[in-house]
Amino acid sequence: MKLSAVLITKNAGPEFAKCLESLAFADEIVVLDSGSTDDTLAVAEQFGARIFQSDDWPGFGPQRQRAQSHAQGEWLFWIDTDEVVTPELASSIQRAIEQAPAKKVFQVKRLSWFFGRFIRHSGWYPDKVVRLYRREEFGYDDALVHEKVHCPGASVETLGGDLLHYTATNFPDYMSKSVRYAEDWAEGRARRGKKASLFSACTHSLGAFVRKYLLQRGFLDGRHGFLLAVTTAIYAFNKYAALWIKTRR
Template sequence: MEFQRARISALIITFNEVGYIEKCLKSVEFADEIIVVDSYSTDGTYEYLVAHPKVKVIQHPFKNYTAQKAFTLNQASNDWVVFVDADEVITAALREEIIATTNSSATHAAYWFRRKFMFKRELLRFSGWQTDKNYRLFRKSKVRFSEKRIVHETLEVNGTSGILKSKLTHYCYRDFANYKHKMVLYGRLKAKEAFQKGKPFSVALLLLKPTFTFLYNYIVRLGILDGFKGMTICYLGALGDWERYLELRRLEHEQKVPSLKPVRQTGN
């Protein structure tokens, strides 16, 4: 009886990823299909994807990370899915481990990947990221994205989870402005998540949480050993917390004093 190789779908979401998506796509070419959902990039990302012979690209408006990834997952034709971010790269060792895992009698429904973080082209060894891991390989039929989170999304898994040995490379830091924008966006989405759960704004948390986050990651999680890179990452992580509580205060204020301005519609 001829051996049937497991088919794999590689899934990616994008927004303005020129300069990073190229390496990501190259690293997932082993997959049987590559599906990219783009949230209307303006930097040429969409045009690059449309011209790519191995990519199926779909444009879909971005609501939050969980909603976007859930939509993308629904597009996969195969049960085995590897889901990576546009600034992540699957190494040769990890690729071989993925192929071996999906072609074996895998007992787990989903697998965590550990990640190594790159500050531009330099490795970030500490700063709170040294134990980071995310679900990246799983069976579509056994998972769903949890609706309890809209940022730092996670899976609800019907079955057990494993962890692969090889690490995923994450080019997390391009430049100061890009990473700051990312942390501000994360902070605002976390505020929306907290607001939906009925968590109140607190002046004490506004003042104390960013300070704690910085000191914890810089001192306890050894960001100081990453030098200038560590100080930058830890500061911007704290800025995300600061933005989170500012946004939560704004959302509470809007609820108490509804805007009388007419809603402006865009698009069709």
């Protein structure tokens, strides 16, 4: 088996069917679910995915490691449930795995949708992330959130085409996910003995807004860019506030 498309899921959301449909070029689709209560598993079955389930949640990095253990392909392509592969990217993936030497990994360019508009500035595009590698060579790190592929010594090449990322289509869901990520980030920092203050929460929040809106030219994305800068500042505040609360306990 040449290529496995791998996902971790929990209540995958409205883009899940489009996501799976865009993976028709893969030899198998592997889904590791952690307790979905909606139609996620039914949709996955509809597209012929191999479905596995976990009873606990160890964090994003460890969960991806678990999912990798279920894949059978020589190559792994990772995708999230709110992402869609464009035809150009699918063709680029197929060409890449036919001719790549050892110790070669591939990154994709994510083009993200934010409440009605694809964001092309604000530091969001091209959002390059490693998503394609040989199963026996590399894997994800242990980070609870903002996990990355651990690929020391690898050469990295960027694939053609975009990975469409429908990250923000529902405001309550987007903000609740942001709070969950902030909590996971704080938990990881607290385990390493890190501390924070409310003052640092404020300064990091202000810095996040300035960086996103001015330095990364979020103003070129119009009102959407301003909203993105504000929500980024809120996320930064929540991270350090959550860490402050944990250290006070």
